[in-house]
Amino acid sequence: MAADLPVRPEIASTAETGARSAVRAVNWRPVPAEPVGKPGSVFLTAPERHLEKALADAGIKTVSKPGAKSTIVITEGLKLPDPTARHWAVLEVARQCRGRGNRILMLEKANGALSRISGLQGLARTLRQEWPEVGIACWSLAAPASKLDLLGAFSAELEDAILTPDGPMAQSVAPNAPPLSGKGPETPGVWLVSGGARGVTSDCVLALAERLGGGTVLLAGRSPIAPWPEGIADTGDLKALRLALIEKARAQGEKPLPKEVDRAARAALAGREIRATLAGLQACGVRAEYLQLDLGDADRVKEALAKAQAQHGAITGLIHGAGVLADGLAETKTREDVGRVFAPKLQGFLNLMAALEPAALSHIGLFSSASAVFGNIGQSDYAMANAWLSRVARQLAEDLPDAQVKSFCWGPWNGGMVDEALAAHFRARGIGLIERADGAAIFADHLLYGDRADVELLVGDEW
Numbered sequence: 187m188a189a190d191l192p193v194r195p196e197i198a199s200t201a202e203t204g205a206r207s208a209v210r211a212v213n214w215r216p217v218p219a220e221p222v223g224k225p226g227s228v229f230l231t232a233p234e235r236h237l238e239k240a241l242a243d244a245g246i247k248t249v250s251k252p253g254a255k256s257t258i259v260i261t262e263g264l265k266l267p268d269p270t271a272r273h274w275a276v277l278e279v280a281r282q283c284r285g286r287g288n289r290i291l292m293l294e295k296a297n298g299a300l301s302r303i304s305g306l307q308g309l310a311r312t313l314r315q316e317w318p319e320v321g322i323a324c325w326s327l328a329a330p331a332s333k334l335d336l337l338g339a340f341s342a343e344l345e346d347a348i349l350t351p352d353g354p355m356a357q358s359v360a361p362n363a364p365p366l367s368g369k370g371p372e373t374p375g376v377w378l379v380s381g382g383a384r385g386v387t388s389d390c391v392l393a394l395a396e397r398l399g400g401g402t403v404l405l406a407g408r409s410p411i412a413p414w415p416e417g418i419a420d421t422g423d424l425k426a427l428r429l430a431l432i433e434k435a436r437a438q439g440e441k442p443l444p445k446e447v448d449r450a451a452r453a454a455l456a457g458r459e460i461r462a463t464l465a466g467l468q469a470c471g472v473r474a475e476y477l478q479l480d481l482g483d484a485d486r487v488k489e490a491l492a493k494a495q496a497q498h499g500a501i502t503g504l505i506h507g508a509g510v511l512a513d514g515l516a517e518t519k520t521r522e523d524v525g526r527v528f529a530p531k532l533q534g535f536l537n538l539m540a541a542l543e544p545a546a547l548s549h550i551g552l553f554s555s556a557s558a559v560f561g562n563i564g565q566s567d568y569a570m571a572n573a574w575l576s577r578v579a580r581q582l583a584e585d586l587p588d589a590q591v592k593s594f595c596w597g598p599w600n601g602g603m604v605d606e607a608l609a610a611h612f613r614a615r616g617i618g619l620i621e622r623a624d625g626a627a628i629f630a631d632h633l634l635y636g637d638r639a640d641v642e643l644l645v646g647d648e649w
């Protein structure tokens with residue numbers, strides 16, 4: 187059983203990556219907290235008979251109402267089968283528990299069926315920054331032989347747990363990266379890359395294709411491959427394209443609304459980006475195809491993957507890069523915000539796994555985030571979804587011992603969802619950005635040639 191307080195990266199090795207900037211990739215995993223102190227009276231947010239009994243057996247008093255300075259144990263994290271509903275319930279209950287000097291303990295499952303795993307460490311790490319006055323911890327429970335064992339083990343741990351805010355995580359990040367000792371794939375294979383037609387995942391998939399030099403890459407995203415607007419000069423600049431579209435409309439005697447112009451410009455740029463990625467892949471000798479689909483739509487994912495696999499063969503490499511943000515403080519988050527963030531990253535991944543044959547996978551590359559490792563103010567939902575993804579990587583590495591499984595916990599890139607405002611925010615905090623070519627090289631090298639034992643890589647600057 188691993189506790190979340192404090193968490194320190196553990197460096198596996200220190201060989202050079204040959205990366206062209208100060209970007210580092212380190213293998214890390216949480217180090218269990220030193221047990222000190224006792225929890226006092228405990229309130230369970232949802233009735234849990236086995237847990238109450240286990241706590242009583244361990245001599246820990248449970249109370250029927252939280253008093254001041256109680257330890258509140260959020261039990262919803264163990265129960266609800268739907269992962270989005272479960273994470274939302276914990277966030278909602280945590281909000282109700284804030285105040286009166288209470289300490290909050292979240293419980294989550296760290297392994298087992300993918301849909302039952304939780305990313306509550308990401309929530310705890312974020313809330314400790316958003317609510318510095320509250321003691322918040324998250325216990326990650328290993329899958330038990332039985333429910334009773336789980337709770338018995340929990341109560342034994344709880345007896346010794348101290349629940350106080352832990353301040354910034356101790357960092358001791360090595361200047362270099364784990365070695366690239368593994369062998370690449372024997373055949374290039376068939377790859378499915380969610381989000382791979384656009385954003386930083388497209389840089390990564392192009393770097394991968396350069397190294398593969400063949401095979402099939404299927405890119406999946408929601409955007410249609412919109413044609414470039416007639417009579418407009420090619421540009422990748424959103425502002426310049428908006429202006430050109432307005433001028434063209436005026437010349438035709440039209441007065442489009444700014445939001446219509448913006449929508450048309452973004453759609454044209456998305457189409458342009460998808461075409462460029464497909465062309466880049468083909469230039470590497472790869473057979474490339476774009477599947478227009480929303481990962482949150484399980485039926486559509488199933489249908490598209492069945493068709494693609496009938497044509498190209500079983501998918502052997504899965505890269506999950508799709509993701510969206512819905513930033514805002516935990517106090518103001520809505521169920522819809524959490525659902526929006528979880529739909530591509532968490533539910534989308536479950537939908538993909540359900541639509542392919544896991545045993546055929548030789549490579550799995552997941553786009554997680556440094557926010558899962560450090561927490562990030564305004565990103566409680568995003569940190570949860572990414573922490574879930576990293577946990578899932580560890581589970582898959584266990585379930586598929588012959589596969590190369592990597593979760594990349596990226597710091598901010600100079601591109602993709604990091605726009606100019608966000609880039610300035612990170613720079614002001616002294617956090618360097620990952621240059622696109624550097625991040626892409628790290629991704630492709632570690633996914634193809636990394637050591638299988640290095641499952642979770644933290645890439646970028648310390649936060």
Ligand SMILES: NC(=O)c1ccc[n+]([C@@H]2O[C@H](COP(=O)([O-])OP(=O)(O)OC[C@H]3O[C@@H](n4cnc5c(N)ncnc54)[C@H](OP(=O)(O)O)[C@@H]3O)[C@@H](O)[C@H]2O)c1
Nearest residue numbers: 381384385386407408409481507508509596598599602603
């Ligand atoms: N950029 C960074 O600094 C950074 C840092 C840490 C982690 N990451 C992670 O890296 C990944 C890529 O990020 P990015 O910066 O490249 O973001 P981005 O530019 O916004 O790209 C996101 C990609 O996900 C696709 N996508 C989103 N929702 C989807 C859905 N429901 N179904 C199918 N595709 C969907 C998008 O395509 P459509 O819009 O066409 O659907 C797009 O290709 C994300 O998972 C992100 O969390 C990025």
